[in-house]
Amino acid sequence: MADSIQIIVQSDKSxxxxxxxxxxxxxxxxxxxxxxxxxxxDQVLVHSGKNLSDNSTLxxxxxxxxxxxxxxxxxLGGKVHGSLARAGKVKNQTKKVEKKEKRKPKTxxxxxRLKYNRRFNAAAATVQGARRKGPNSNSAK
Numbered sequence: 001m002a003d004s005i006q007i008i009v010q011s012d013k014s015x016x017x018x019x020x021x022x023x024x025x026x027x028x029x030x031x032x033x034x035x036x037x038x039x040x041x042d043q044v045l046v047h048s049g050k051n052l053s054d055n056s057t058l059x060x061x062x063x064x065x066x067x068x069x070x071x072x073x074x075x076l077g078g079k080v081h082g083s084l085a086r087a088g089k090v091k092n093q094t095k096k097v098e099k100k101e102k103r104k105p106k107t108x109x110x111x112x113r114l115k116y117n118r119r120f121n122a123a124a125a126t127v128q129g130a131r132r133k134g135p136n137s138n139s140a141k
Contacts, residue, residue: 026054
């Protein structure tokens with residue numbers, strides 16, 4: 001019994017198991033099943049960031065007295081293909097609105113004519129010799 005050690009198994013709570021250093025991980029999984037009720041096939045044990053295989057021993061993985069082994073349970077799932085992958089997504093539910101057509105901007109001779117008319121009409125509307133008031137002026141008309 002000189003090789004008897006205590007292993008701390010951490011899940012949502014911590015449990016201490018008395019095992020031999022020469023015991024396999026599969027035996028530790030059986031002890032966890034007896035105490036916690038988690039099925040052996042659903043258990044994933046991790047020590048020092050590495051998943052533990054069932055046939056390796058505690059000595060092989062480098063577990064010492066009061067070493068911590070993390071316990072996780074397998075979760076069903078994986079990649080989903082086809083329409084199930086898009087379940088719950090809001091695609092093609094909102095109708096597309098047509099873009100409004102904008103007028104083509106005037107260029108060249110037409111643009112110059114508009115500028116001239118704007119300036120000429122503004123100059124003709126004001127009294128000759130008087131200064132034109134801007135659109136934001138506060139002076140009375």
